[in-house]
């Protein structure tokens with residue numbers, strides 16, 4: 398009997414496994430794939446390594462606005478992809494080494510499933526544990542589109558194996574995964590087409606952020622919004638994708654040599670057969686947990702993408718830390734999903750924490766502030782004429798309810814607001830601090846100063 402079983406050696410599972418091992422407990426860690434899970438192997442690490450190259454390309458292309466004449470002589474697709482693969486391999490190898498060097502972690506390689514609430518089968522190995530942590534993540538959701546199963550489409554996994562840059566690429570789905578890869582491929586010179594069922598991109602963001610992203614991305618890509626994909630089929634040189642406008646009913650066929658499906662993520666609870674342990678799942682089959690990350694079984698916790706809530710690495714890491722704490726301490730700590738920030742690494746970049754204005758107005762009396770990058774000296778110096786920050790604050794208390802940025806370094810800039818939100822601070826915890834002049838961070842107090 399192991400003290401702890403962890404299913405999934407992605408970020409969330411590894412965090413639990415190393416916490417448990419550091420306390421001298423005997424840990425069984427199980428994974429059917431490469432250690433490091435989605436983030437290291439086919440999520441954050443490869444996508445951000447590629448996007449870094451895309452951002453540099455954009456900078457060179459836009460340099461003429463600063464009076465600099467620069468040309469890109471060549472983009473070596475093989476070298477760009479090779480750099481990404483080395484980053485993935487490096488990350489994976491260092492995790493492998495850390496697991497091997499931790500004596501009390503026994504690693505089991507293979508797909509596993511529950512046979513009862515205390516027992517997990519990996520092949521013929523029967524593993525039993527006192528405490529079980531489910532960190533089984535999620536996988537690409539493949540919509541039931543006619544003909545899709547007959548063509549070689551790409552996902553966030555297979556796109557990393559491309560040896561040749563596609564000339565024309567259609568993205569089925571305009572969520573953040575699709576848009577980040579659309580940014581990369583359009584920057585390296587692929588003709589990118591995005592087809593999405595919604596009228597706007599990233600409809601969960603502030604509408605003015607979604608609109609700006611759409612107009613900027615629309616300059617470099619072809620957007621087909623409010624469409625359903627009717628069929629995908631192979632043609633001589635590639636694929637044909639039939640799209641139908643959901644309002645007008647008008648259909649057209651789009652040709653591309655690559656099709657990438659980026660239509661969201663689905664739960665892995667089916668592979669794990671959680672029903673054999675009597676573990677409850679939600680409507681989308683993600684593992685149900687309470688605010689302390691415990692399932693309906695007292696000895697089983699679930700963290701990371703497996704619970705289908707805030708599907709980001711930093712959220713999974715926090716959940717892992719709290720689940721481990723809650724499993725080992727009498728005084729439990731709640732997971733605060735309201736303070737989970739997120740970023741979308743497109744161009745322009747987006748970052749957000751807390752509620753949108755519309756959502757906040759349903760529950761609070763609010764003040765809203767906005768500052769453009771060009772309102773700050775550094776934003777002006779950069780010639781940044783599009784980006785802005787928006788603050789949503791509770792009237793009377795000054796409590797920060799939401800903060801949203803679109804523009805350069807948005808993910809970095811938002812961090813001080815995230816810290817303030819997590820510490821329950823009001824706007825004074827930001828505006829009362831000195832900000833180095835004339836750094837881009839002046840954007841944040843500027844947005845709070847304009848509340849009205």
Ligand SMILES: Cc1cc2nc3c(=O)[nH]c(=O)nc-3n(C[C@H](O)[C@H](O)[C@H](O)COP(=O)(O)OP(=O)(O)OC[C@H]3O[C@@H](n4cnc5c(N)ncnc54)[C@H](O)[C@@H]3O)c2cc1C
Nearest residue numbers: 405407408409429434435436440509534701702708709710
């Ligand atoms: C393209 C892309 C880009 C992303 N970019 C970002 C980003 O920039 N920032 C960010 O915060 N997040 C990003 N994410 C999301 C982030 O990668 C995930 O939220 C995070 O990796 C989830 O970690 P996890 O440990 O919960 O699950 P995973 O990392 O998916 O790990 C789950 C593990 O469980 C294993 N497993 C599943 N079922 C079984 C079974 N039955 N038996 C054995 N093993 C099993 C899987 O093999 C896998 O290794 C991105 C995701 C994608 C797809």
